Amino acid sequence: MLHIAFDDTDSRAGRCTTHLAFRMANKLQKEMGAQMLDYPLLIRLNPNVPWKTRGNGAVCLRARVADPGRVVDYVRQAVEEGSAIGAGANPGVAFLEGEKIPDRLVQFSSLAMRDVLSRQMAEKVAHACGIRYYTFGNGQGLVGSLGAIGCPMLDCDHTFELIAYRKEENCGKPRVVDEHRVVEFANRTFPLTFNSYDPNHKRILIAPHGDDPVFFGVRGEDPAVVESAIRAIAPEEELEGWTVFRSNQGTNMHLQSELDLKNVKAYTAGFVRGRVATKPVAVEGGHVMFSIEQNGVTVMPAAVYEPTGLASIAARLEPGDAIEIGAGVRKGTTKHPKILNVEYLLVNELVPVFDVANPLCKNCGRRMKSEGKGKGYQCERCKFKDAGAQKLLVPRERLLKTGLYVPTPKAHRHLTKPLQRYGMEKKGFAKRAAVTI
Numbered sequence: 001m002l003h004i005a006f007d008d009t010d011s012r013a014g015r016c017t018t019h020l021a022f023r024m025a026n027k028l029q030k031e032m033g034a035q036m037l038d039y040p041l042l043i044r045l046n047p048n049v050p051w052k053t054r055g056n057g058a059v060c061l062r063a064r065v066a067d068p069g070r071v072v073d074y075v076r077q078a079v080e081e082g083s084a085i086g087a088g089a090n091p092g093v094a095f096l097e098g099e100k101i102p103d104r105l106v107q108f109s110s111l112a113m114r115d116v117l118s119r120q121m122a123e124k125v126a127h128a129c130g131i132r133y134y135t136f137g138n139g140q141g142l143v144g145s146l147g148a149i150g151c152p153m154l155d156c157d158h159t160f161e162l163i164a165y166r167k168e169e170n171c172g173k174p175r176v177v178d179e180h181r182v183v184e185f186a187n188r189t190f191p192l193t194f195n196s197y198d199p200n201h202k203r204i205l206i207a208p209h210g211d212d213p214v215f216f217g218v219r220g221e222d223p224a225v226v227e228s229a230i231r232a233i234a235p236e237e238e239l240e241g242w243t244v245f246r247s248n249q250g251t252n253m254h255l256q257s258e259l260d261l262k263n264v265k266a267y268t269a270g271f272v273r274g275r276v277a278t279k280p281v282a283v284e285g286g287h288v289m290f291s292i293e294q295n296g297v298t299v300m301p302a303a304v305y306e307p308t309g310l311a312s313i314a315a316r317l318e319p320g321d322a323i324e325i326g327a328g329v330r331k332g333t334t335k336h337p338k339i340l341n342v343e344y345l346l347v348n349e350l351v352p353v354f355d356v357a358n359p360l361c362k363n364c365g366r367r368m369k370s371e372g373k374g375k376g377y378q379c380e381r382c383k384f385k386d387a388g389a390q391k392l393l394v395p396r397e398r399l400l401k402t403g404l405y406v407p408t409p410k411a412h413r414h415l416t417k418p419l420q421r422y423g424m425e426k427k428g429f430a431k432r433a434a435v436t437i
Ligand code: ATP
Pocket: 007, 008, 009, 010, 011, 016, 017, 018, 045, 046, 049, 051, 052, 053, 054, 055, 056, 057, 058, 089, 090, 111, 112, 113, 114, 115, 116, 117, 118, 139, 140, 141, 142, 143, 144, 145, 147
């Protein structure tokens, strides 16, 4: 068994790591006798890594091959030739032989989901785990490659994405996708597909906008439902082809560890449970800022950005509310400290909130006026005086419900778990069997 992974083959100017994987998997299977043991894996890593091109995705192919040496030579060359080296890509390609994925590699991958790791650390792990690797440019792609190989994707939640690719001559031309077909497909396949369309903003989400070869990508719960998109969307444009990836997209895999706010590092990701420490304030741009207290001690600012659609929800929080947030840590600057960028908000408990009001007149029921500090109250209408009357605490209706709030689909990151997937998580992937792609 040979595990093949690569990353950082693309730049903003074009190319695409999944496209290379699509072509490579075809060639391995059809021309080199490889037996694929899983769908090609599209593994999304820490979305807060500052040098990512787009969605911080890496790919891994797991196959049974007769001549590993020949496959390694072909893949190394394909990555070198198929990458935008010199134009921003810094590819890394890695090979692991055998069934077992070493624990140290699994740990590295798990860290790569939520932390920033160095190329040096990746090299150490590669040597310790007997991984053969090649790097080009500055070689940062090795981190993503190991992150992908080390993510077994067997005992965890996962999703599928069908990605359809354009012919080379069409790359750069506008993509024509029929909105009605997308809406119809999204409605008909709900809840088995997700993030095809954002009904709140009437926006198609399956097609990217750049010059890269992806025509569209459709995400869902099983291979059959995402494959059905080809006929349902029926693009006019002739495609190069398509393939189905298995992925950690839509699973919140990056938010599974609790952040320790005492020692939190920039660019890391995770969740925080605590209480709202300061009243939320709206700032320019419609964003909302508040702070969260962890373990009753450590307080840190949190930001809810307007495009997530969660700012108006966060604005209704009150100090003392028990919440959990999924968050990425924004780097501090000379102007502001580190900030938690909120990715979901779970409201666990709402504290009662009171408004302070003057007492009501015992004689006529009208609200009374204070006579001065410690001098009691007088009714302005009937002039009734009450020296012993006290201010009243009037419970204010909370315009917020406990529960989970996630961003609107158009603001989702690749790893964001859509609301509809809560409760639909898969426990794992059945034993690796040969897969024809
Ligand atoms: P695309 O989504 O189009 O594939 P991308 O967003 O994946 O592009 P890359 O060009 O792959 O962008 O760049 C991401 C870079 O960050 C790669 O070099 C990858 O190895 C590296 N990387 C990924 N995860 C981490 C991490 N946790 N720590 C440090 N580097 C990382």
